[in-house]
Amino acid sequence: MQIPIHQIGVAAMLATCPFAASHAAVPENSQSSDESVQTSTLAPIQVRGLQTRIVNGPIDFTSTTTTASRLGLQINETPASVTVINRETIEQRAAENTQEMLRGVPGMSASSPPGAVNVSYRGFTSGQVAVLYNGINLQETGQATRPVDSWIYERVEAMGGPSGFLSGAGAVGGSINYISKLAQRDEFYDVQLRVGSDDLRSAAIGLNRQLMGQEGGTAHYVRIDASHRSGDGWVDRNSSRATQVAVSVLSDLTAQLSHTLAYEYQHEIERSPYFGTPVLNPKEGELKIDSKTRTKNYNSRDARYEQRVQWLRSMLDYSLSDAWQFRNTAYWYEARRDFRNVENYNYTADNSAVMRSGPYLQRHEHQLYGNRLETIYNGTIVCLKSDWAFALDGSISYRTNFPSSATYLSVVDPYDFEVEDFFDIPGMYDSFQKDRRTRLRTLAISAENRTELLSNVQLITALRYERLKLDLNNYRSSSPTNPAHFGRSYSATTGRVGLVWDPASGVNLYAQYATSADAPAGSLTTTSYANLNDNAKLSTGNQVEVGGRFSFWDDRITVGLAAYEIKRKNVATPDPQNPRTTIQAGKQSSRGVEFTLGMQPTAALRLQANLAFVDAQYDNFRQKIGNDAVSMAGNRPVNVPNRVANLWVDYDFHPQWTASAAVRHVSKVYGNVANTYYVPAYTLLDLGVSYKLSSNLSVAARVRNVTNEKYAVGTNSISYYYAGAPRTYELTLRAAF
Template sequence: MSLSSCATLRASRLAVAVAAALSLPLAARAADSVTLPDGSRATQLDTVEVEGHAADLDQAAGTGTRLALSVMETPASVTVIDRGTLDRRGVRTTQDALSGIPGLTVASPPGNGNAVTYRGFSGSQITQLFNGIDVQYASIAARPVDAWQYERVEAIGGPSSFLYGAGAVGGTINYVTRLARLDRDEAAVQASWAAFRDATLAMGANLRIGGDDARQAIRLDVSTRDAETGIDQQRREATTLAASWLVQLAPTLRHTLAVEVQEEEDHRPYWGTPVRQPASGRLSVLPATVGRNYNVADGYYGQDVRWARSLLEWTPGERDTVRNTVYHYDALRDYRNVESYRLTPDNDGVIRSGALLQRHDQQLYGNRLEWTHEGALFGLPTQWATGLDVSYNRQTRFPLSLPATVDTVALDAVTPGHFLDVPGASLVHTPDRTNRLHTQAVYLENLTHLTPAVSLLTGLRRDRIVLDVVNHRAATSTNPARFERTYTPTTGRVALNWAFTSQASVYAQYSTAADPPAGILSTANFATLRDFDLTTGRQGEIGAKLQSQDGRSFATLAAYRIVRRDLAITDPANPGQTLPVGQQSARGVEASFGWRPSDALTVEGNLAWVDAALDDFYENVGGLSVSRAGNRPTNTPSRVGNLWVDYAFDPRWRAGVDLRGVSSRHANAANTLSTAGYATWGAHVGFAWNDSTELIVRGRNLGDRTYVAYTLGGTMVYLGDPRSWEIILRKRF
């Protein structure tokens, strides 16, 4: 399906979504007539469910383990942001959701997707999963999408290759989609209108086929968004759809078929703002360039993503569960932009360069078979999880890169030219190379209770990764027609947890990771892989978790040290070559907390401090090899904090504020350039017309702070969003 069909699809899907939202509640809420013992007839009203509030630490650990453990029981730093929290915080996209993870920062320049920094590491050193599946291209594939279709977002800090394969030295993030369920019928519609003509309409519905005795259920979630931004002439159109069909084939056997569609078109996407020249010390931007878009008038980014999953679950006994997941992922992404800007020496004009036409064509096929078992080991209670994961990942890239200077435009330029105005530009996609990844992995995880209070959690994974690269261009000594590399990393975790009461525990853990040397194997070339094996990472972590008996308050604390070895550095004796001997490390402390002193007041927050360093690193600077040992990696703040306060001052009215603070970051490995830290705040007011309808007014960055969300070297920065407001109408059926 072509990207140009998005508008037609969006209209038809929206019509189906609205019709489903209006019809499903009638089926779900219809009253039934019943016969009383005396023979008379009466109407049976709907069942009313009253849900209590569970502390965050009682939630399933999800991404933190494959075993049936809660966050409290898992000896690791695990964060779970559920659907209720996403709604309460006004989360619009997957990027917005990530601020709930302690210490994490994220920005989304078009060429980077969700560019995450976590525990002192960034880029491909952070694994981003979709329903536990790694597409092995997260730096682009995890580009923000509307969050309506997601049930929750999960994260585990530090190395987790032992769970999900190569990568994840800094941490793992998992986006979990809503699926059909048999326990209830439900439906909801949400509409919002925001500053910069930002409009969104979304619906979701779950319908059991057969009422309370149903053995089938279907679910549909769809959202469509048409938005401009605070950047002139930038516009985003996006549609997401998730549908699933659950069938209880037998009392012990169920199957779910799930499909997802993500379509996005960004017209004239914003790539960044040039910094004031000469660039030195603290970077800054000219007021005249804030909100300006120096991309060409027909600049473009588009993605067309398809997911299909077949989930089969068999429970042959009370203590055993077998799951098999067959999955397919298909993505097509297109870029057509002028991406690099720098100010003239007199700060009177903008020099544009870096014209790029790019296409990514990626397919992923895989199957995961896993078995979990509860039993005894030497008479001690134990849980096991073991599995086999096989996948094939194929990606072809079609770059047309024109790095030379394009032109110089005025600071107040509005529509500076078109892509085909660039000398050498054309709209022809010529393949460069195809990367094919064949991965087979076997893993094992065990939890054994040594005493009623002390448990030992261990995990081990063995991967075999075969990378086969086909060069579609002219073969040379540094770019052969074809080459192949094989990697066989073994990673693991061992952790001890002591629950000295049912509401308090302490733990210690050691875990390892293996990381691709070139960052992303699905796009790596011969030069970056010729002399390199996978890098290695290890982490030591201690922590504590506390929660009150009534579930109204909780707190977590974790301290860690991570070391990543064998990363590529410039050869000190030969600046034109690289060596696999570098080292990077990070140590830090993270805390999260929640407090609900009354039914009306909720306070939540997190704080993090990290000391990250390039321990052994040389950089090629003008043909010279320069040591950067002891310097901080770029885009890595030392302190990050978040606070959310919600207060229901009336049965129908509630209000809240949110605050976020990020310390300064360096813009280069030399640490001679940096950006200022920043703090932003927002607020919201909500009014409930009744138990199922709510109107919310929300303001973001109310101080209208101009701040740098991400640095792009010494000439450009990516600015955060300006002050904005939003009105949300939410209806549940």
């Protein structure tokens, strides 16, 4: 009798109930927001005020990262470009949501139109960039990665390049890992209130308390973080509200055993979502809009986007000895997303009117069940210090779609118009019709090793074998080209080998080779029958990277450098003999350099900066145009900038006052594979000032997009581009005890 893997995951959660045992204290770091297992003595409870840690200064290359390894490596022990944006940095830079948190990652750009989430990293986008939540891969970088309020997240980590050895399928350009706040052995309160332009109102609270027990014995701690945000958008008739809650309980069961149970809930509603601004004809070269339509909203009067997301994780940490440590993570994820929108807007040939079309009703239901067992062994190989990490991962994912659309055309004056209620559109009904469901079963085993070849030379290796079984059920009329059921199995072996060398004090060099695998087109959870039928194997990628990290001037200047080349093959591309079908003959590549800098010239002045250049192109790729498959070799992929730069400066001009500035530049991006049109480069300036009223209370004012730059963060289709926000103001009050 076979037991479904999702039942195994649920059983593991119940078996590791935090109150199932009672006993003495666990080592302090046996549970942290890191995914690694560590040991030390239990820290006493402390009551704290506002964070005093310096940010936007020298980069901390000693930060431990869980995204690049399960061995608990520091950044300077990792043969890869790794970025960690911690909680203090998120607050100092006033990153409102998960997408703004990513600006600290060299070369990364992102935008979030309601119909998709566009992330570009090292020349790759969409399904080629893995987005993780606490190390869990949803196998989707679309709606599942829509930006949400940053309050419940402790930090975000990113690693550039292939990372399939740890993240699984879908990590060619890199991996992004959002790590949630979890209960700590501490006591504190955090409160944040924010108001701003467009009727922005936001309130957030966090607390961490000891429930029962005492130091040196059985103890339980609870943490609750909650936020609510509402406001009007900067386009007409657009408004939104969002609520998030994260609750976790940390239980010290014995001196070697601890358990954390964590639950997260997110709910967001957006009314009349902004799907973009129509582009003036002709659509070639630099795309242009009529500035008088920048704030116009051509969506239906009662259009809507809504999402509800829930996470449940059970994490059991056991330290058998100084050499052996274990962690088991059982998890459940559930999401439902509803759309009802008119999504396409085009000008008439003479640009005198706007044609509205594309009414679309959709529901996504997504469930994920899984369990991950990790083992860490610290030992030796022939007298050489050698550490191992082993993992066994299993998960099952269900994704069901309920799409409905209709043929519809409404022609309106660009400036003065009325729009309909969505269900007044002929052919649109207030009911959902199940279209198809995909089931993705994943089983993977992985191993990592760090061996100290010399006192200053370390060899880092990793290997992962993964089996994926994908099934598609069609709930509508079946046909030979769209059968009632179809499935395919995939397998992938990915890995990494790297060297880290510390030739002198303040100098850290590395080199690595890494591989990855991903879906030939789109993502596995959103695939269509045609993609399953035509593409028999996964696309593969590999990267060569060299880099270094340097510290100067008594560690007051830190520099990071990385150079890489990534190649991806077996990409789905139209068959030149039969453009109606695809073959896996496409190739894609990128090469680039990344530079990061952190400085503290004086006790009062701090800055950080990053700069990235990437040359990304299709080496062999065709696009169906009419009845032909036309070569696009040499062209740059859509929505990939070849240059991204960021700068943050903080100046304490008085013991209680700090002035801040942030500058961001993103180069132009093409809107189609043929590279015949693009949106131009843009540069944004944000300014802020904060005043510390006491050790527990501060107030900050910020102006975003000070110059009121009119820009687009990317193209969303051939008919329009997605404009960025104009100048806005906000005031934030924060208290911590």
